[in-house]
Amino acid sequence: MNPHTPINPLSVGVEDGARLIGVARSMFYEILARGEIESFKLGRRRLVLVKELEAYINRQAKENSR
Helix, strand or coil: CCCCCCCCCCEEEHHHHHHHHCCCHHHHHHHHHCCCCCCEEECCEEEEEHHHHHHHHHHHHHHCCC
16 A cells, blocks of 8 residues: 555544534534434444444435425
8 A cells, every 4th residue: 555545534533523524522422312323432432434424414415405
């Protein structure tokens, strides 16, 4: 692998997940609590699969489009 090739993460933490979908961290935790986005713990960290974030945004776009 080329050392300059960017690596796309499979999962992100809560801070990055919130930033990626454009919400505050507290709102992100509410979304997780409602089960709208699945998460998991790896050690002490709460992680979310990037594909879960993409699916959530796609659902929101479909539900809220005019």
